[in-house]
Amino acid sequence: MIGVTGTATTTQRVVTTPLGRRRSDLLTKLPARGALAWVRDGEGLVGWGEVDRFEVTGPGALERAADWWAQRCAATEVVDPLGVPGSGAVLFGSVAFDPERGRSVFVVPAVVLGRRDGQTWVTVAGDDHPEVTEFPAQAADSSIGRLSYADGELDPVTWCGRVGEAVRRIAAGDLDKVVLARDVLVRADHPLDPRRLLLRLAARFPSCWTFAVEGLLGATPELLLRRTGDEVSSRVLAGTAPRSSDAAADTALGAGLAGSAKDHAEHRYAVDSLAAALRPWCTDLAVPSRPSVLTLPNVRHLSTDVRGHLAPGAPGLLELLAAVHPTAAVGGTPRGAALELIREIEGMDRDRYAGPVGWLDARGDGEFGLALRCAQLTGGAGGAEARLFAGCGIVGDSDPMAELAETQAKLAAVQAALQD
Numbered sequence: 300m301i302g303v304t305g306t307a308t309t310t311q312r313v314v315t316t317p318l319g320r321r322r323s324d325l326l327t328k329l330p331a332r333g334a335l336a337w338v339r340d341g342e343g344l345v346g347w348g349e350v351d352r353f354e355v356t357g358p359g360a361l362e363r364a365a366d367w368w369a370q371r372c373a374a375t376e377v378v379d380p381l382g383v384p385g386s387g388a389v390l391f392g393s394v395a396f397d398p399e400r401g402r403s404v405f406v407v408p409a410v411v412l413g414r415r416d417g418q419t420w421v422t423v424a425g426d427d428h429p430e431v432t433e434f435p436a437q438a439a440d441s442s443i444g445r446l447s448y449a450d451g452e453l454d455p456v457t458w459c460g461r462v463g464e465a466v467r468r469i470a471a472g473d474l475d476k477v478v479l480a481r482d483v484l485v486r487a488d489h490p491l492d493p494r495r496l497l498l499r500l501a502a503r504f505p506s507c508w509t510f511a512v513e514g515l516l517g518a519t520p521e522l523l524l525r526r527t528g529d530e531v532s533s534r535v536l537a538g539t540a541p542r543s544s545d546a547a548a549d550t551a552l553g554a555g556l557a558g559s560a561k562d563h564a565e566h567r568y569a570v571d572s573l574a575a576a577l578r579p580w581c582t583d584l585a586v587p588s589r590p591s592v593l594t595l596p597n598v599r600h601l602s603t604d605v606r607g608h609l610a611p612g613a614p615g616l617l618e619l620l621a622a623v624h625p626t627a628a629v630g631g632t633p634r635g636a637a638l639e640l641i642r643e644i645e646g647m648d649r650d651r652y653a654g655p656v657g658w659l660d661a662r663g664d665g666e667f668g669l670a671l672r673c674a675q676l677t678g679g680a681g682g683a684e685a686r687l688f689a690g691c692g693i694v695g696d697s698d699p700m701a702e703l704a705e706t707q708a709k710l711a712a713v714q715a716a717l718q719d
C-alpha cells in the first residue's frame with residue numbers, strides 16, 4: 300500500500316529571531332496540545348502549532364518525505380540570522396518501525412523555540428506571523444490520579460513463551476539475534492498532560508533525548524543518526540543490565556555487563572549493522588572496537604559512539620535513515636530473517652515505537668533517535684490512556700525470565716514519570 304497525505308505546498312515565510320542567552324526550560328513553554336520536542340540536557344528544540352504535515356506509508360516512504368521536504372523548503376523564504384543546526388525552517392518527524400506498513404508522520408510547527416550552545420532563538424513559520432519574543436511558561440496539570448495497568452497484546456507468560464521460541468529458532472540456525480518487544484496499557488483517572496511526562500522524563504534522564512511527536516513521548520538513550528554538515532554520528536546501544544539500590548550489588552551488576560560475552564555479542568550485531576549500512580556513504584567512519592558502559596537511573600547499556608564524514612553526493616538524512624533502519628538494536632541479524640520472525644511471533648503492531656524520531660532543518664542537518672522508553676498517548680486529545688513499549692535483544696543464550704525483567708526495568712522509565 301502507498302499512502303500519502305500532506306497539504307499543498309504554498310509559499311511560506313519562516314523567520315528566526317535570536318533571543319540571546321536567556322536560560323529557561325524549553326519544555327515548560329509547550330502548550331498541552333500538539334507538543335513537539337527534542338531536548339537533551341536543557342538544549343534542543345520544542346515546537347507547537349502546525350503549518351503543514353506529511354503522512355506517508357509504503358515503499359520508499361522516507362525518500363518521499365525527503366522529496367516533500369525539499370519541495371517545501373524550495374518554496375519557503377527563510378530569514379535566519381543564526382544559521383545553526385535547528386534554526387530556520389524545521390521539520391519534526393516520527394517514523395514507523397516498518398515504514399512500508401506503518402504510518403510515518405512529519406509536522407512543520409508554527410513556532411519553534413530552540414537552544415544550542417547557550418544561544419536561544421524562536422522561529423515562526425507561516426505567512427501571517429506575529430512578532431513573538433516572549434514565552435509564558437505553560438502550566439502542566441499536577442495530578443493524573445490513580446493509574447491502572449493492563450496487558451497489551453500478549454500477557455507476560457505468553458511473551459516469555461515467544462522469547463523461548465526465538466531462542467529455539469536461533470539454536471536451529473535460522474538467525475543470530477532478534478529483538479522482541481511487548482506493550483503494556485495504562486489508564487489514568489485524569490487526562491495525561493504530555494508536558495508533565497516530558498518534564499519528569501527530562502529531569503530524570505538529562506543525558507537522554509526527551510522527545511514528543513504526534514502523541515509519542517519518551518526519553519531515548521539511543522541516537523540513530525545525527526547529521527551536522529558532512530559529519531554523521533550515532534550512539535548504538537545493545538546489551539542491558541538492571542540497576543540495584545544496593546551500592547555493592549549495583550557495582551557488581553555494572554561489572555557483570557562490562558564482562559558479559561552474551562551482551563557483547565548482542566552489542567556487536569547492532570554496531571556492525573549500523574556501520575555496514577552507513578559506511579558506503581562515508582569517506583571515513585570511526586567505530587570503536589569495544590563499547591563503554593552507559594549508566595542510566597533504571598538500567599545500564601553497552602554503548603558505542605560511531606562518527607564519520609559523508610562523501611560528496613551522499614543522500615540526505617531521511618534517505619540515510621532509510622538505509623540504516625532498523626539496525627540490529629531494534630531488529631536483528633540477519634535483518635530480513637529477524638523482521639520476518641518479529642512479524643510472526645511478536646504479536647503486536649509496533650506502530651512508531653522503535654522507529655526513528657527527531658528533527659531535520661532546511662540545510663539538511665538534524666538528529667533522529669530511536670523511539671524507545673516511550674508512551675503513545677491514545678484516546679484522543681486530553682485522553683487518559685497510553686500504550687507503553689519495551690523490547691530486548693534475544694540471542695542463543697537468552698533466558699526468557701531475564702528478558703521479561705529487562706522489559707520491566709525499561710518500562711519503569713516511563714512508569715515512574717507517570718506516577719503521582
Ligand SMILES: C=C(O[C@@H]1C=C(C(=O)O)C=C[C@H]1O)C(=O)O
Binds near residue numbers: 480536689693
Ligand atoms: C528495544 C529497546 O532497547 C534496545 C535494546 C537493548 C538491549 O536489547 O539490550 C538496549 C537498548 C536498545 O537498543 C527498548 O528499550 O524497548
